[in-house]
Amino acid sequence: MEKILVLDFGGQYNQLIARRVRELNVYAEIKPYNRVTPEEIQAAGYKGIIFTGGPNSVYDENSPHYDPKVLELGIPILGICYGVQLLAYMSGGEICSANDSSEYGKTVVFTKNSLIFNNVPTKSICWMSHTDYIKTLPKGFSVIAHSDNCPCAAICDETRKIYGVQFHPEVTHTIYGKQMLRNFLFNICLCKGDWKMSDFVEASIEKYRKHLKGKKVLLALSGGVDSSVAAVLLHKSIGDNLICVFVDHGLLRKGESEFVMKTFGEKFGINLICVNAEARFLSKLADVTEPEKKRKIIGEEFIRVFEDKAKELGKIDVLVQGTIYPDIIESGKGESAVIKSHHNVGGLPDSIGFDEIVEPLSELFKDEVREIGMQLGIPKELVWRQPFPGPGLAVRVIGEITKEKLDILREADAIFREEISEAKLESITDQYFAVITDLRSVGVMGDKRTYGYTIALRAVTTDDFMTAAWTRLPYDVLEKASNRITNEVTGVTRVVYDITSKPPATVEWE
Numbered sequence: 001m002e003k004i005l006v007l008d009f010g011g012q013y014n015q016l017i018a019r020r021v022r023e024l025n026v027y028a029e030i031k032p033y034n035r036v037t038p039e040e041i042q043a044a045g046y047k048g049i050i051f052t053g054g055p056n057s058v059y060d061e062n063s064p065h066y067d068p069k070v071l072e073l074g075i076p077i078l079g080i081c082y083g084v085q086l087l088a089y090m091s092g093g094e095i096c097s098a099n100d101s102s103e104y105g106k107t108v109v110f111t112k113n114s115l116i117f118n119n120v121p122t123k124s125i126c127w128m129s130h131t132d133y134i135k136t137l138p139k140g141f142s143v144i145a146h147s148d149n150c151p152c153a154a155i156c157d158e159t160r161k162i163y164g165v166q167f168h169p170e171v172t173h174t175i176y177g178k179q180m181l182r183n184f185l186f187n188i189c190l191c192k193g194d195w196k197m198s199d200f201v202e203a204s205i206e207k208y209r210k211h212l213k214g215k216k217v218l219l220a221l222s223g224g225v226d227s228s229v230a231a232v233l234l235h236k237s238i239g240d241n242l243i244c245v246f247v248d249h250g251l252l253r254k255g256e257s258e259f260v261m262k263t264f265g266e267k268f269g270i271n272l273i274c275v276n277a278e279a280r281f282l283s284k285l286a287d288v289t290e291p292e293k294k295r296k297i298i299g300e301e302f303i304r305v306f307e308d309k310a311k312e313l314g315k316i317d318v319l320v321q322g323t324i325y326p327d328i329i330e331s332g333k334g335e336s337a338v339i340k341s342h343h344n345v346g347g348l349p350d351s352i353g354f355d356e357i358v359e360p361l362s363e364l365f366k367d368e369v370r371e372i373g374m375q376l377g378i379p380k381e382l383v384w385r386q387p388f389p390g391p392g393l394a395v396r397v398i399g400e401i402t403k404e405k406l407d408i409l410r411e412a413d414a415i416f417r418e419e420i421s422e423a424k425l426e427s428i429t430d431q432y433f434a435v436i437t438d439l440r441s442v443g444v445m446g447d448k449r450t451y452g453y454t455i456a457l458r459a460v461t462t463d464d465f466m467t468a469a470w471t472r473l474p475y476d477v478l479e480k481a482s483n484r485i486t487n488e489v490t491g492v493t494r495v496v497y498d499i500t501s502k503p504p505a506t507v508e509w510e
């Protein structure tokens, strides 16, 4: 299988580079620069290497450098942003800091005739984000693009097939960026471009069949997309040697536990153990009202429950995690700055005593994982399901968490989801759910006074969940959901709709 290596020097856009390459039907693997040697690169038979961007300056004391032997392997290289500065520096060029003329954002770039700029106009908009620039060109290189502020916006040594661009071809703001990557892959690396996602699936099944032969493998299945895809993939490789543990913490949506058992246990025949830990979680959560404290208790208890089950199972050789590439980046496990800690990475205890962690999806993005899920025959409603937070309904029960409040919430939430589905509105909202507030109010039913909880409905529209707008749901859908909830769910007198965006609110209420 032909493949490209994306050598990661820590830039925030690096994830996108691999993805763009895969979109062009060439498989791309990302590896942190300090975890692969030139010898390993040569042995792996890569058709090309892309040096990514990164936040450093090549002269910083701790800036990532790379072994210059890589330049002599005869494998084509494309350096991007920090990557091109590093290539120039490694080849004897001089890099300078230009605080007064740093470039950020859309910039007009003038290109010359070069293989990398085939079918790219001589003047086009590119996305720049740099302070340093190449001041003195290394021997053997020539300048093939410039901007008003950057004399070396692109360089190349055509004989050694080494290219570099100061701008970011992987972002859509660089209008001809994809064309440049296409040129690198097909004109310079001479790739065929016949890779498909199904190749990845088949290769992974085969790889883990060999690698995990005879081993006892454990996976914590949450019923979310990532762990589900990892489970089905590994089950195809090693069958019953994969044991999945599903922890029902009593904070799940209506029907969730049954759905997971039915889908994975019955449909796929996966060796699946459901641990009913509702009583354990609810007793730990009794009287707790502070949101962060709830989360902490749930996180810790989850680990304890999983650990207890693992101990019962005897020696475990391998732990599988459904980590995907953005999780690694966001947790600061690659070279990028830490943005937030993610529950998937390193969340499970060493005390279980496994020898190895396997993360079969760690190179992929969410939509790629979904595509694999579809290929593996996982039901569409699971593959395309909305996100559900690890702490479950606990972050949607305001105030003290009780079984009574959870049951009311489960019913109200199920009705709201049914109405969204009935009105076929899944395409206009990315996450939608009910929240049970700690507020009770007076109502009237028949001729009787009632006194019950207020349910808040929340629906948001977003690309990345970092920001979100409240979804403009049609009034008649809201009306029907409200009528049904107050009529069908005992203990609810009032339904409100949350019309706050993120920021200033968050998606979840806690």
Ligand code: XMP
Pocket (backbone or CB within 6 Å): 343, 387, 388, 389, 390, 391, 431, 465, 502, 505, 506, 507, 508, 509, 510
């Ligand atoms: P917030 O509330 O932070 O939510 O705006 C953004 C997205 O993240 C989900 N979320 C979580 N997911 N563990 C998770 O796995 C958590 O602790 C957690 N908290 C929030 C939330 O559902 C939304 O999709």
